[in-house]
Amino acid sequence: MFTIGDFARHGRVTVRMLHHYDRLGLLRPASVDPATGYRFYEAAQLSRLNRIVVLKDLGFTLEQVLSIIDGKISTGELHGMLRLRRAELQERLRQDQDRLTQVAVRLSIIDTEGVMPTEDVQIKSVPAVRLAQLSAPAESFEPTSITPVIGPLYGQLYERLARAGISPSGPGIAWYEEGSGGEGVVVHAGCPVNTEPDPSLEVEIIDLPAIAQAATILHHGPMDDVLTSIQQLAHWIEAHGYRSTGLNRELYVHYGMGEAAEWVTELQEPVVKA
Numbered sequence: 001m002f003t004i005g006d007f008a009r010h011g012r013v014t015v016r017m018l019h020h021y022d023r024l025g026l027l028r029p030a031s032v033d034p035a036t037g038y039r040f041y042e043a044a045q046l047s048r049l050n051r052i053v054v055l056k057d058l059g060f061t062l063e064q065v066l067s068i069i070d071g072k073i074s075t076g077e078l079h080g081m082l083r084l085r086r087a088e089l090q091e092r093l094r095q096d097q098d099r100l101t102q103v104a105v106r107l108s109i110i111d112t113e114g115v116m117p118t119e120d121v122q123i124k125s126v127p128a129v130r131l132a133q134l135s136a137p138a139e140s141f142e143p144t145s146i147t148p149v150i151g152p153l154y155g156q157l158y159e160r161l162a163r164a165g166i167s168p169s170g171p172g173i174a175w176y177e178e179g180s181g182g183e184g185v186v187v188h189a190g191c192p193v194n195t196e197p198d199p200s201l202e203v204e205i206i207d208l209p210a211i212a213q214a215a216t217i218l219h220h221g222p223m224d225d226v227l228t229s230i231q232q233l234a235h236w237i238e239a240h241g242y243r244s245t246g247l248n249r250e251l252y253v254h255y256g257m258g259e260a261a262e263w264v265t266e267l268q269e270p271v272v273k274a
Contacts (some may be wrong), residue, residue, distance in 0.1 A: 011053075
Protein backbone atom coordinates (compact mmCIF):
# COMPACT_ATOMS: atom_id res chain seq x y z
CA MET A 1 0.00 0.00 0.00
CA PHE A 2 1.09 3.56 -0.68
CA THR A 3 0.09 6.77 0.99
CA ILE A 4 -1.60 9.27 -1.31
CA GLY A 5 1.62 11.28 -1.49
CA ASP A 6 3.73 8.29 -2.47
CA PHE A 7 1.15 7.12 -4.99
CA ALA A 8 1.00 10.60 -6.52
CA ARG A 9 4.78 10.63 -6.94
CA HIS A 10 4.82 7.20 -8.58
CA GLY A 11 1.99 8.22 -10.91
CA ARG A 12 3.50 11.67 -11.61
CA VAL A 13 0.30 13.47 -10.68
CA THR A 14 -0.57 15.81 -7.84
CA VAL A 15 -2.24 14.85 -4.56
CA ARG A 16 -4.83 17.48 -5.36
CA MET A 17 -5.62 15.71 -8.62
CA LEU A 18 -6.04 12.37 -6.82
CA HIS A 19 -8.51 14.00 -4.44
CA HIS A 20 -10.41 15.29 -7.47
CA TYR A 21 -10.45 11.86 -9.13
CA ASP A 22 -11.74 10.38 -5.87
CA ARG A 23 -14.60 12.89 -5.68
CA LEU A 24 -15.61 12.09 -9.25
CA GLY A 25 -15.44 8.35 -8.66
CA LEU A 26 -12.69 8.01 -11.25
CA LEU A 27 -10.08 6.55 -8.91
CA ARG A 28 -11.09 5.55 -5.40
CA PRO A 29 -8.42 4.75 -2.79
CA ALA A 30 -7.91 1.06 -2.13
CA SER A 31 -8.64 1.81 1.53
CA VAL A 32 -9.27 4.74 3.86
CA ASP A 33 -8.21 4.75 7.50
CA PRO A 34 -11.49 5.24 9.44
CA ALA A 35 -9.70 6.99 12.28
CA THR A 36 -7.53 9.44 10.35
CA GLY A 37 -9.21 9.56 6.94
CA TYR A 38 -5.85 8.89 5.29
CA ARG A 39 -6.13 7.41 1.79
CA PHE A 40 -4.06 4.45 0.67
CA TYR A 41 -3.52 3.11 -2.85
CA GLU A 42 -2.22 -0.11 -4.38
CA ALA A 43 0.39 -0.35 -7.12
CA ALA A 44 -2.16 -2.10 -9.35
CA GLN A 45 -4.17 1.14 -9.39
CA LEU A 46 -1.43 2.82 -11.42
CA SER A 47 -2.89 1.03 -14.43
CA ARG A 48 -6.22 2.82 -14.03
CA LEU A 49 -4.44 6.11 -13.32
CA ASN A 50 -2.44 5.79 -16.53
CA ARG A 51 -5.61 5.27 -18.53
CA ILE A 52 -7.25 8.30 -16.94
CA VAL A 53 -4.28 10.54 -17.71
CA VAL A 54 -4.00 9.26 -21.30
CA LEU A 55 -7.69 9.84 -22.03
CA LYS A 56 -7.63 13.27 -20.39
CA ASP A 57 -4.60 14.28 -22.45
CA LEU A 58 -6.37 13.03 -25.58
CA GLY A 59 -8.99 15.70 -24.96
CA PHE A 60 -11.80 13.77 -23.25
CA THR A 61 -13.63 15.37 -20.35
CA LEU A 62 -13.33 13.63 -16.99
CA GLU A 63 -17.00 12.64 -17.22
CA GLN A 64 -16.28 10.99 -20.57
CA VAL A 65 -13.16 9.36 -19.13
CA LEU A 66 -15.26 7.79 -16.37
CA SER A 67 -17.66 6.33 -18.90
CA ILE A 68 -14.83 4.99 -21.07
CA ILE A 69 -12.83 3.56 -18.17
CA ASP A 70 -15.83 1.75 -16.74
CA GLY A 71 -16.44 0.31 -20.20
CA LYS A 72 -13.16 -1.60 -19.80
CA ILE A 73 -11.31 0.00 -22.70
CA SER A 74 -8.53 -2.17 -24.14
CA THR A 75 -4.92 -1.19 -24.74
CA GLY A 76 -5.47 -1.55 -28.48
CA GLU A 77 -8.40 0.87 -28.35
CA LEU A 78 -6.27 3.36 -26.42
CA HIS A 79 -3.59 3.17 -29.11
CA GLY A 80 -6.25 3.76 -31.75
CA MET A 81 -7.49 6.84 -29.91
CA LEU A 82 -3.91 8.08 -29.58
CA ARG A 83 -3.29 7.74 -33.32
CA LEU A 84 -6.52 9.59 -34.11
CA ARG A 85 -5.78 12.36 -31.62
CA ARG A 86 -2.21 12.69 -32.90
CA ALA A 87 -3.49 13.13 -36.45
CA GLU A 88 -6.00 15.76 -35.29
CA LEU A 89 -3.34 17.71 -33.41
CA GLN A 90 -0.91 17.54 -36.33
CA GLU A 91 -3.60 18.87 -38.66
CA ARG A 92 -4.42 21.67 -36.20
CA LEU A 93 -0.73 22.58 -35.98
CA ARG A 94 -0.49 22.63 -39.78
CA GLN A 95 -3.52 24.89 -40.02
CA ASP A 96 -2.15 27.22 -37.34
CA GLN A 97 1.21 27.39 -39.12
CA ASP A 98 -0.54 28.13 -42.42
CA ARG A 99 -2.50 30.96 -40.78
CA LEU A 100 0.68 32.42 -39.27
CA THR A 101 2.36 32.25 -42.68
CA GLN A 102 -0.51 34.13 -44.30
CA VAL A 103 -0.46 36.77 -41.56
CA ALA A 104 3.25 37.29 -42.22
CA VAL A 105 2.60 37.53 -45.98
CA ARG A 106 -0.13 40.14 -45.53
CA LEU A 107 2.06 42.14 -43.15
CA SER A 108 4.79 42.07 -45.78
CA ILE A 109 2.30 43.38 -48.35
CA ILE A 110 1.21 46.13 -45.95
CA ASP A 111 4.86 47.14 -45.48
CA THR A 112 5.22 47.71 -49.22
CA GLU A 113 1.90 49.46 -49.88
CA GLY A 114 2.18 52.18 -52.50
CA VAL A 115 5.20 50.58 -54.16
CA MET A 116 4.64 49.33 -57.71
CA PRO A 117 6.00 45.87 -58.49
CA THR A 118 9.54 45.73 -59.76
CA GLU A 119 8.88 42.36 -61.40
CA ASP A 120 8.11 42.48 -65.12
CA VAL A 121 4.42 42.22 -65.91
CA GLN A 122 3.73 41.22 -69.49
CA ILE A 123 0.59 41.32 -71.56
CA LYS A 124 0.53 38.31 -73.88
CA SER A 125 -1.73 35.69 -75.38
CA VAL A 126 -1.81 32.23 -73.83
CA PRO A 127 -2.39 29.37 -76.31
CA ALA A 128 -4.96 26.64 -75.86
CA VAL A 129 -3.61 23.43 -74.37
CA ARG A 130 -4.79 19.85 -73.89
CA LEU A 131 -4.67 18.87 -70.24
CA ALA A 132 -5.04 15.74 -68.18
CA GLN A 133 -6.59 16.92 -64.95
CA LEU A 134 -8.21 16.09 -61.65
CA SER A 135 -10.56 18.48 -59.88
CA ALA A 136 -11.87 19.08 -56.37
CA PRO A 137 -13.67 21.84 -54.45
CA ALA A 138 -12.01 24.20 -51.97
CA GLU A 139 -13.74 26.40 -49.42
CA SER A 140 -12.23 29.62 -50.75
CA PHE A 141 -9.47 31.07 -52.93
CA GLU A 142 -7.26 31.65 -49.88
CA PRO A 143 -3.90 29.84 -49.96
CA THR A 144 -4.81 28.02 -46.73
CA SER A 145 -7.81 26.50 -48.53
CA ILE A 146 -6.16 25.85 -51.90
CA THR A 147 -2.87 24.27 -50.74
CA PRO A 148 -4.37 21.22 -48.92
CA VAL A 149 -6.49 20.49 -52.01
CA ILE A 150 -4.12 21.06 -54.93
CA GLY A 151 -1.13 19.19 -53.48
CA PRO A 152 -2.90 15.82 -53.16
CA LEU A 153 -4.59 16.35 -56.55
CA TYR A 154 -1.25 16.63 -58.31
CA GLY A 155 0.08 13.59 -56.45
CA GLN A 156 -2.88 11.52 -57.62
CA LEU A 157 -2.73 12.96 -61.15
CA TYR A 158 0.88 11.96 -61.79
CA GLU A 159 0.35 8.52 -60.22
CA ARG A 160 -2.62 7.82 -62.50
CA LEU A 161 -0.82 9.08 -65.58
CA ALA A 162 2.13 6.81 -64.78
CA ARG A 163 -0.21 3.80 -64.45
CA ALA A 164 -1.69 4.66 -67.85
CA GLY A 165 1.75 5.05 -69.42
CA ILE A 166 1.14 8.70 -70.27
CA SER A 167 3.98 11.21 -69.95
CA PRO A 168 3.26 14.92 -69.39
CA SER A 169 4.35 17.07 -72.35
CA GLY A 170 4.96 20.21 -70.32
CA PRO A 171 4.84 21.83 -66.87
CA GLY A 172 1.73 21.68 -64.72
CA ILE A 173 -1.09 24.17 -65.14
CA ALA A 174 -3.66 24.87 -62.42
CA TRP A 175 -6.83 26.77 -63.18
CA TYR A 176 -9.86 27.71 -61.12
CA GLU A 177 -13.59 28.24 -61.39
CA GLU A 178 -16.06 29.75 -58.98
CA GLY A 179 -18.06 27.12 -57.13
CA SER A 180 -21.75 26.49 -57.64
CA GLY A 181 -23.83 29.46 -56.55
CA GLY A 182 -20.70 31.52 -56.03
CA GLU A 183 -19.70 29.42 -53.03
CA GLY A 184 -16.06 28.35 -52.80
CA VAL A 185 -13.87 27.50 -55.77
CA VAL A 186 -13.26 24.46 -57.96
CA VAL A 187 -9.57 23.58 -58.21
CA HIS A 188 -8.34 21.97 -61.44
CA ALA A 189 -4.86 20.43 -61.25
CA GLY A 190 -3.64 19.64 -64.74
CA CYS A 191 -0.64 18.96 -66.94
CA PRO A 192 -0.28 19.04 -70.74
CA VAL A 193 -0.54 15.69 -72.54
CA ASN A 194 -0.63 14.40 -76.10
CA THR A 195 -3.47 11.93 -75.81
CA GLU A 196 -7.11 11.67 -76.81
CA PRO A 197 -9.96 11.67 -74.27
CA ASP A 198 -10.69 8.14 -73.13
CA PRO A 199 -13.44 7.16 -70.63
CA SER A 200 -11.26 4.29 -69.41
CA LEU A 201 -8.61 6.69 -68.10
CA GLU A 202 -8.57 7.63 -64.44
CA VAL A 203 -8.12 11.30 -65.37
CA GLU A 204 -10.14 13.82 -67.34
CA ILE A 205 -8.74 15.00 -70.69
CA ILE A 206 -9.83 18.52 -71.62
CA ASP A 207 -8.86 21.29 -74.03
CA LEU A 208 -8.21 24.39 -71.94
CA PRO A 209 -9.17 27.43 -74.06
CA ALA A 210 -6.68 30.08 -75.07
CA ILE A 211 -6.54 33.44 -73.33
CA ALA A 212 -6.52 36.21 -75.93
CA GLN A 213 -4.95 38.68 -73.52
CA ALA A 214 -3.40 37.85 -70.15
CA ALA A 215 -1.46 39.94 -67.67
CA THR A 216 1.35 37.69 -66.45
CA ILE A 217 3.87 37.88 -63.64
CA LEU A 218 6.49 35.43 -62.42
CA HIS A 219 6.19 34.40 -58.77
CA HIS A 220 9.44 33.15 -57.26
CA GLY A 221 9.43 30.81 -54.26
CA PRO A 222 6.79 28.70 -52.50
CA MET A 223 3.10 29.23 -53.13
CA ASP A 224 2.56 30.05 -49.45
CA ASP A 225 3.36 33.69 -50.25
CA VAL A 226 1.81 33.85 -53.73
CA LEU A 227 -0.61 36.50 -52.43
CA THR A 228 2.20 39.05 -52.71
CA SER A 229 2.53 38.48 -56.47
CA ILE A 230 -1.25 38.28 -56.96
CA GLN A 231 -1.79 41.67 -55.36
CA GLN A 232 1.17 43.21 -57.21
CA LEU A 233 -0.44 42.00 -60.43
CA ALA A 234 -3.77 43.53 -59.39
CA HIS A 235 -2.15 46.94 -58.82
CA TRP A 236 -0.38 46.76 -62.19
CA ILE A 237 -3.58 45.80 -64.03
CA GLU A 238 -5.48 48.77 -62.65
CA ALA A 239 -2.61 51.26 -63.03
CA HIS A 240 -2.16 50.36 -66.72
CA GLY A 241 -5.80 50.66 -67.69
CA TYR A 242 -6.85 47.01 -67.76
CA ARG A 243 -9.70 45.09 -66.17
CA SER A 244 -9.60 41.48 -64.96
CA THR A 245 -12.08 39.11 -66.59
CA GLY A 246 -11.53 35.93 -64.60
CA LEU A 247 -9.52 33.93 -62.12
CA ASN A 248 -5.81 33.57 -62.82
CA ARG A 249 -4.13 30.39 -64.01
CA GLU A 250 -0.86 29.09 -62.61
CA LEU A 251 1.84 27.75 -64.92
CA TYR A 252 4.45 25.88 -62.86
CA VAL A 253 7.55 26.84 -64.83
CA HIS A 254 9.99 25.32 -62.34
CA TYR A 255 8.43 23.32 -59.54
CA GLY A 256 9.02 20.31 -57.33
CA MET A 257 12.77 20.16 -57.95
CA GLY A 258 15.24 21.54 -55.41
CA GLU A 259 14.37 23.98 -52.66
CA ALA A 260 10.99 25.73 -52.62
CA ALA A 261 12.82 29.06 -52.83
CA GLU A 262 13.86 28.08 -56.37
CA TRP A 263 10.31 27.44 -57.63
CA VAL A 264 8.98 29.68 -60.39
CA THR A 265 5.27 30.06 -61.17
CA GLU A 266 3.76 32.23 -63.87
CA LEU A 267 0.43 33.77 -62.90
CA GLN A 268 -1.78 34.36 -65.95
CA GLU A 269 -4.79 36.61 -65.42
CA PRO A 270 -7.22 37.25 -68.33
CA VAL A 271 -7.74 40.99 -68.91
CA VAL A 272 -9.25 43.48 -71.32
CA LYS A 273 -8.69 47.19 -71.69
CA ALA A 274 -10.87 48.99 -69.17
